[in-house]
Amino acid sequence: MLQDTLSFATPDCSGCPIRHRAVCARCDGDELARLEEIKYYRSFEAGQTVIWSGDRMDFVGSVVSGIATLTQTMEDGRTQMVGLLLPSDFVGRPGRDGAAYDVVATSDLVMCCFRKKPFEQMMETTPHIAQRLLQMTLDELDAAREWMLVLGRKTAREKIASLLAIIGRRNASIQSVSVADRVVFDLPLTREAMADYLGLTLETVSRQVSALKKDGVIELQGKRHVTVPDFSRLLEEAGDDQDGGLLV
Amino acid sequence: MLQDTLSFATPDCSGCPIRHRAVCARCDGDELARLEEIKYYRSFEAGQTVIWSGDRMDFVGSVVSGIATLTQTMEDGRTQMVGLLLPSDFVGRPGRDGAAYDVVATSDLVMCCFRKKPFEQMMETTPHIAQRLLQMTLDELDAAREWMLVLGRKTAREKIASLLAIIGRRNASIQSVSVADRVVFDLPLTREAMADYLGLTLETVSRQVSALKKDGVIELQGKRHVTVPDFSRLLEEAGDDQDGGLLV
DNA sequence: CGACGGCTTGACTTCCGTCAAAGACCGTGG
């Protein structure tokens, strides 16, 4: 698997799997060529920390494949996930030197990186990049606010259902399948990571997953493979209105 | 008070109190002149709803004076505040027609509005606007993520302390006073609004405010006027590291 | 004055966290 991902080292954007969704989505051939000059790939193994909070960041970049998490940690060890980074998501903040969060590879991960200074210069001269980045940042802001409602007001059961709904819906959108009724996917997160995302303990996550299973809202094959027989039922459990604020 | 705010109706940007901090901050004289052509002021009284979630939005704009809140509501009435809008903050999302949240004026409020279509066109042609909006959106995203940690992982007492610290720090920054030790400010929110911000009930907010007062972390004159005798003590109570991630 | 909204305080309940033990699964090495 890691071998596969390393093969991205050939630096040709035109065949890139995230070409049409990443920060470079709006760039034309010329602009892409200039980006190619300052880009490079980096691979990380599952579990590796990509960036430590507080560290100086000399690059920004996009997730090409794999999954990473964005987390904050308090001195006493309490941690809260503040973002889930999927292919095409952008990492780093132009105009800031220090990293504000830990970025950890949850699966094997490949990133397309740009040295920060040249990237910032390109942003000045290439509106297409800044425009796309604004769009992506606004989407992330919406997602963060959506999540604030989950964290602040939902019960443990609703939180689990919300997370499953988000993952299920996203999987469906990647495969361009409608979320009619039956939805099947693999959880990309451990119970502990789910807990960190949801502001719960891993025990509570485990209990509520079991409860949803017992009540027939979901079916489990193994620990990670999930089947949702009736997606609208899951949305009800999540406390979302029926079609759940059609996200991206 | 409302009379005062209405006097902003004179449309001259150069004397605008948020000139250097709003979405127009980077604009030069020319650009400002073009913005003036499409701008208009609107006033709202305390308690009025500025925008209803789901409504079509035909304008975007900046808060000139006063305070507004951004909230989400579930069908059963549970509500979560997802943003606090202060002078210079931007409302609305270019490129989207429907409002995602309720916007409510907490105090009397004046907004500088732009019709959406012309504003979007100006964004295309005026990099300074898009650049500034990106910067502001990234700041908001950071604030939202900061708040996710508060909502997901902090205790009720820590939540209250965190809110007081944020308000106190911001007040200090507006007045360009250092947050050395003694900090004094008025709470711009009711107990219920604080609860909606913090993911608590208003009773719990009331209890924890009383507890912080009893323990000497804060002093109260009336219900809303707060004195913090030792700001670093407040930060400790908030669970922040000593200088609390120097925000804006 | 009385009525109202905002706030406080008390008594009780409950959801979820804590602590603890043990099961499932996997790869390693004897």
Added chain:
DNA sequence: CCACGGTCTTTGACGGAAGTCAAGCCGTCG
């Protein structure tokens, strides 16, 4: 091959933080 350790997960018993329900206080405004 199976024993072993490690990680991830489940489940139970218990306790505590915060929610719920209810009563009453304070300041303001008609």
